[in-house]
Every structure is written in structure tokens, then in C-alpha cells.
Amino acid sequence: MNPVTGGAFVLATVGKVILFFSVLMLAVMLATIFERKVCGFMQDRSGPNRVGPWGLLQVIADGLKNLLKEETMPAQAVRPFFLLAPVLGILPATILFAVIPFASPLPTQWGLVEMIVADVPIGFLYVLAIGSIGVYGVAMGGWASGSKYSLLGGLRGSAQMVSYEVALALSLVPLILLTGDVRAPEIVSMQQTFTAGPATYATWFMFPLLVGLFFFFVSGLAETNRLPFDLPEAEAELITGYHTEYSAMKFSMFMIGEFAHVITVAALVTVFFLGGWDIPFWQGDNIRVLSDGTVIGEPTWWKTLLTLGAFGVKTSLLVLVFVWIRWTLPRFRYDQLMDLGWKFMLEAVTVYILVIAFVILGIEAVGIPAGGWYAFVLFLVNLALAGVLFFAMDRGTLIRGGAKGAKPAGGDAGEGQGG
Amino acid sequence: MPGDVKVVERPRAESSYVRAAAKGMSITMRHLLSPNKKTQQYPDEKWELAPRTRGTHRMAVHEDGRAKCVACGLCPTVCPVNCIKLVPAEDESGERYAAIYEIDEFRCIFCGYCQEVCPVEAIHLGVHYENAEYSRERWVYDLERLVEQEHDVTALWDPQDPASQ
Numbered sequence: 001m002n003p004v005t006g007g008a009f010v011l012a013t014v015g016k017v018i019l020f021f022s023v024l025m026l027a028v029m030l031a032t033i034f035e036r037k038v039c040g041f042m043q044d045r046s047g048p049n050r051v052g053p054w055g056l057l058q059v060i061a062d063g064l065k066n067l068l069k070e071e072t073m074p075a076q077a078v079r080p081f082f083l084l085a086p087v088l089g090i091l092p093a094t095i096l097f098a099v100i101p102f103a104s105p106l107p108t109q110w111g112l113v114e115m116i117v118a119d120v121p122i123g124f125l126y127v128l129a130i131g132s133i134g135v136y137g138v139a140m141g142g143w144a145s146g147s148k149y150s151l152l153g154g155l156r157g158s159a160q161m162v163s164y165e166v167a168l169a170l171s172l173v174p175l176i177l178l179t180g181d182v183r184a185p186e187i188v189s190m191q192q193t194f195t196a197g198p199a200t201y202a203t204w205f206m207f208p209l210l211v212g213l214f215f216f217f218v219s220g221l222a223e224t225n226r227l228p229f230d231l232p233e234a235e236a237e238l239i240t241g242y243h244t245e246y247s248a249m250k251f252s253m254f255m256i257g258e259f260a261h262v263i264t265v266a267a268l269v270t271v272f273f274l275g276g277w278d279i280p281f282w283q284g285d286n287i288r289v290l291s292d293g294t295v296i297g298e299p300t301w302w303k304t305l306l307t308l309g310a311f312g313v314k315t316s317l318l319v320l321v322f323v324w325i326r327w328t329l330p331r332f333r334y335d336q337l338m339d340l341g342w343k344f345m346l347e348a349v350t351v352y353i354l355v356i357a358f359v360i361l362g363i364e365a366v367g368i369p370a371g372g373w374y375a376f377v378l379f380l381v382n383l384a385l386a387g388v389l390f391f392a393m394d395r396g397t398l399i400r401g402g403a404k405g406a407k408p409a410g411g412d413a414g415e416g417q418g419g
Numbered sequence: 420m421p422g423d424v425k426v427v428e429r430p431r432a433e434s435s436y437v438r439a440a441a442k443g444m445s446i447t448m449r450h451l452l453s454p455n456k457k458t459q460q461y462p463d464e465k466w467e468l469a470p471r472t473r474g475t476h477r478m479a480v481h482e483d484g485r486a487k488c489v490a491c492g493l494c495p496t497v498c499p500v501n502c503i504k505l506v507p508a509e510d511e512s513g514e515r516y517a518a519i520y521e522i523d524e525f526r527c528i529f530c531g532y533c534q535e536v537c538p539v540e541a542i543h544l545g546v547h548y549e550n551a552e553y554s555r556e557r558w559v560y561d562l563e564r565l566v567e568q569e570h571d572v573t574a575l576w577d578p579q580d581p582a583s584q
Contacts (some may be wrong), residue, residue, distance in 0.1 A: 027467045038451060040458075041450065041451045041452075041456070042447045042448075042450050042451045043450070044450055044453070044455065044456055044458075045456060045457065046456045046458040046460075049460075086556060128542045241479055324444065324448065324451075325444070327447055328443045328444050328446075328447040329440060329443065329444075330442075390437055393437050
């Protein structure tokens with residue numbers, strides 16, 4: 001069975017766009033109630049439980065409230081940019097979803113429909129490019145509000161997101177070294193086991209690229225502006241920073257953008273490191289579409305549904321981790337944040353790329369073919385690196401804000417703690 | 420370092436970020452999974468009030484339904500915030516009664532002096548607090564409304580320990 005072409009392809013794509021956008025928006029709604037429930041439970045409360053069963057309709061009540069509330073605009077705001085910022089906040093997170101494969105391909109009578117909105121050849125380079133646009137919503141919202149607090153939030157946001165962009169991009173380089181391809185469906189296939197076709201690694205990349213997962217996840221946290229990296233919002237210091245001056249639906253759009261971003265990052269981690277829609281310990285779902293149109297494996301509609309479920313479960317678990325971290329860890333101090341980004345993450349990721357590159361070179365010199373053993377050797381190397389990383393970070397020498405060797409009076413105000 | 424700030428070199432175990440973070444994460448996860456939630460589902464589950472809770476006033480009545488108040492004027496005198504309005508009157512048999520008796524619950528600080536000073540144990544504070552209203556006028560309780568209240572009256576002292584020892 002060949003992939004769909006022509007008019008059927010256009011129709012299928014339009015259908016997928018509508019379907020996945022609705023699913024994403026629904027997921028965002030559920031994520032808001034999920035976050036409030038989880039944080040309530042963590043604090044021994046019961047969370048929202050008044051509207052509908054288990055408080056599930058609370059999201060609808062909130063949405064209605066936000067639609068009906070008064071839209072305010074400060075007199076000193078710059079109107080066009082003030083209106084544009086929430087759109088730019090929500091846009092990148094939603095269009096990022098276009099390159100994420102959700103499930104195994106669906107066979108129809110017109111051909112095979114891949115469960116990805118746009119299988120662009122530049123794959124996750126698109127992710128990095130679009131992800132960077134997210135900073136405009138924050139910076140523009142902060143600046144156009146005409147408020148000092150918002151401006152500070154916007155400035156912090158842009159500095160932070162630009163800084164962690166670097167680590168985010170670099171943490172995916174080992175992935176390219178391993179897969180030799182940037183297309184998301186190909187990355188998913190590379191993590192599955194096949195008896196025919198080009199060689200794959202037969203294991204989720206979270207094992208051979210354990211440390212890479214850590215770096216990607218931390219940078220992803222910083223990209224989504226959530227705790228412990230929520231410096232742009234920082235209720236206590238900046239009165240929620242860049243969206244202080246926003247009200248009603250415009251404020252709500254920033255929130256939707258944030259949750260969509262969280263879901264998107266969780267989905268990206270799933271695709272890159274947790275095998276995408278792959279169901280573990282079961283070979284029946286391993287379906288691969290090669291670039292010349294050949295299909296390996298047997299796609300069926302129920303496999304599509306099952307793999308969609310697997311993808312959903314993995315993504316939800318990662319969203320839970322996001323929420324879990326948010327309600328546990330305190331916020332970084334601003335200088336610690338910048339130190340972590342530029343003085344630690346950047347160097348560590350660069351070294352990591354070098355180490356992985358050399359190990360791959362070594363493995364290929366020894367002559368181990370791509371596959372399980374190849375991944376196992378990399379896994380051992382990563383375990384060792386994770387140990388080093390843990391030791392270095394645990395000794396509290398890397399992410400503290402000064403103390404030892406700190407400059408005397410006149411240096412940064414916050415120094416002297418941590419040591 | 421500004422001035423003579425002493426920098427304490429903490430031991431490694433104390434300055435451990437990863438271990439501390441992991442410990443925090445385990446604590447929150449334990450609370451997430453624990454079924455023991457502390458939230459009181461308020462309108463469904465009410466507080467259990469102590470017998471000496473001082474809340475909304477209540478006027479005691481004789482068996483025939485008349486208010487016990489003899490309009491002696493002690494409670495408006497003792498009231499520290501002047502929230503009691505009393506206009507005394509006399510009936511045909513020469514007994515004094517309150518022609519107007521109003522308590523502004525908005526102004527009241529629920530000190531309980533009125534109950535303490537009352538010679539005939541007519542005015543009482545009550546074990547009751549849900550007295551929200553839609554207008555300020557409704558917060559001024561007249562005699563009729565004070566008589567209508569049905570909640571328990573406040574105990575001024577613990578019957579087992581009257582001298583608070």
C-alpha cells in the first residue's frame with residue numbers, strides 16, 4: 001500500500017490539521033484542570049471539584065469567564081503589538097505540533113495516511129526554528145504593555161529563552177549523530193526493531209542518549225517558562241511579568257500558549273527519546289515508511305489507535321513530570337539561571353556532543369553494526385557521564401550563585417549564598 | 420562581600436542540589452498519591468463549633484413568647500462599639516420592655532459583654548456564624564429577628580471549669 005497522493009493527500013492533510021488542532025486544544029484544556037488537580041493533591045487539597053464530575057467542567061467555566069470579562073488596555077500600551085503578542089504566544093506552540101508523528105500510519109482505501117500533519121524534510125530543525133519564535137510573544141507582550149514590570153518580565157524572558165535555545169539545539173546534535181536523519185517519523189522508526197530495511201537501534205533513545213534527554217528536558221523546561229525557570233513571570237517580584245497588563249481572553253491566550261508549549265515539549269521528548277508512538281515489548285506496531293514509499297510492517301486501523309494511545313500515555317506522563325517539578329522546586333535566582341545556562345549547560349552539552357561523537361567513531365572503528373549492542377555501548381557511556389554529571393552537580397559546585405571566589409563588595413548583590 | 424558577612428562553608432551533603440531536589444520530589448509525589456486530603460468541603464461539611472464560640476446574637480424569651488429583655492439599658496452602656504440601640508417602654512402593669520431593640524451585627528465585635536452584663540439573661544451571643552446578607556440594612560437585627568434565631572447560645576464559661584483554672 002502506497003502513501004496517499006493528489007487530492008486525497010490534500011483532504012487527508014486538512015482533516016489531520018483540524019483533528020489535531022482540536023485534540024491539542026482539548027489537551028490544553030485538560031492540562032489546566034490536570035495541573036490544578038495535581039497541585040491540589042500535592043498540597044493535600046482536593047483541587048477544583050465543584051463544577052461537573054471531579055471538577056472537569058471547571059475549564060469550561062473558566063473559559064466562559066475569560067470570554068465575558070472586560071478587556072483592558074493600558075493607556076500607554078502600543079496597540080498593534082499589544083494585540084499581536086498573545087497571538088505570537090500561542091502560535092509557535094500550536095504549529096510546532098505539525099511535525100510530531102502521533103501514531104502509526106493509517107491505511108485507507110486511497111492509500112496510507114501518515115499520522116503527522118506535515119512530514120517536512122527538515123524535521124526537527126523546523127522545531128528549533130519555530131520554537132525560537134516563542135520568545136517574540138513574551139518580549140513583545142512585555143514591551144508593548146508600557147509597564148515596568150512587564151518590560152522586565154519580557155527582558156528576562158527573551159534573555160532566558162535565547163540562552164536555553166542554544167542548549168536545546170545542541171542537546172539534539174547527538175540524536176543527529178545517531179540517526180543521520182532529522183525527520184521525526186524516521187527518528188521514531190530508528191527506535192523500533194525491524195527485520196528488514198535499513199538498520200535501526202531497537203531501543204528508545206532515552207537509553208543510548210540518557211544525558212541528552214536530561215539536557216533536552218531541562219532546556220525544554222526553560223523554554224516553556226515554567227518553574228523552576230519561570231523568571232519572566234515571577235509573581236512575587238514582577239507581578240506575573242510580561243502578562244501583567246493583559247486581561248480576559250488575551251491573558252487566557254498566554255496561558256493556553258504556555259500549556260500548549262508544555263504539551264508540545266512533552267510530545268517532542270516522547271518522539272525524540274521515548275520512542276514516539278512505539279509500544280514497548282511488542283513488535284507488531286513497528287511500521288516504517290521509507291522515503292521511496294516502501295512500507296515495512298503491516299499497518300491496520302486498530303494499530304493506529306493503539307499507538308495513538310501509547311503516544312498519549314507517554315506525553316501525559318511527561319506533562320505530569322512538568323507539573324510535578326513545577327510544584328516542587330523553587331525558582332532559580334536570575335544570576336543562577338544565567339550561570340546554569342551559559343556556564344554549565346552550554347559547556348556540558350558541547351562536551352557531551354564531543355564524547356558521543358568519539359564513542360560513535362570508536363564503535364564504528366571496532367565494527368559493531370547499528371543495533372542493540374551499539375545502543376548498549378552508548379548506554380554504558382551515558383551511565384558513566386550521568387554519574388559524573390550527578391557527582392558534579394550534587395557537590396553544589398556548578399549551580400550556585402557565587403560564594404567561593406566571589407568578588408568583594410560591589411559585585412553582584414546576591415552573592416555569598418549557596419556555598 | 421559587603422561588610423563583614425561571614426560565609427559559612429556548608430558540608431557537601433547539605434549543599435547537595437540533586438539529592439535535595441530528589442528528596443523534595445519524593446515528598447510531593449508521596450502527598451500526590453496519599454488519599455488523605457485535608458480539604459473541608461465547606462457548604463457540605465460544616466465546622467464543628469466550640470460551645471464558647473461567640474457569634475450571632477439571640478434573644479431569650481419567656482414561655483409565652485415575649486422577649487425576656489427588661490430594657491434596663493446595661494447592654495448599650497457596656498457595649499464598647501455602641502452597636503446596640505435600645506428604646507425602653509412601660510406596659511399597663513408597669514413592666515419595662517424594649518420598644519426598640521436593635522443590634523448592628525456589622526458593627527459588633529462579638530466581645531460578649533452584653534451577655535455578661537444582662538441581669539435577666541435575655542441577650543445572648545450564639546454559636547453561629549453564617550449570617551451573610553445582600554444588603555447592609557439586613558445586618559441590623561431588630562428584636563423580632565433576635566427572638567427568631569434558633570441556634571445554641573454561647574456558654575460564657577466552661578461548666579466544668581467555671582473559674583478558668
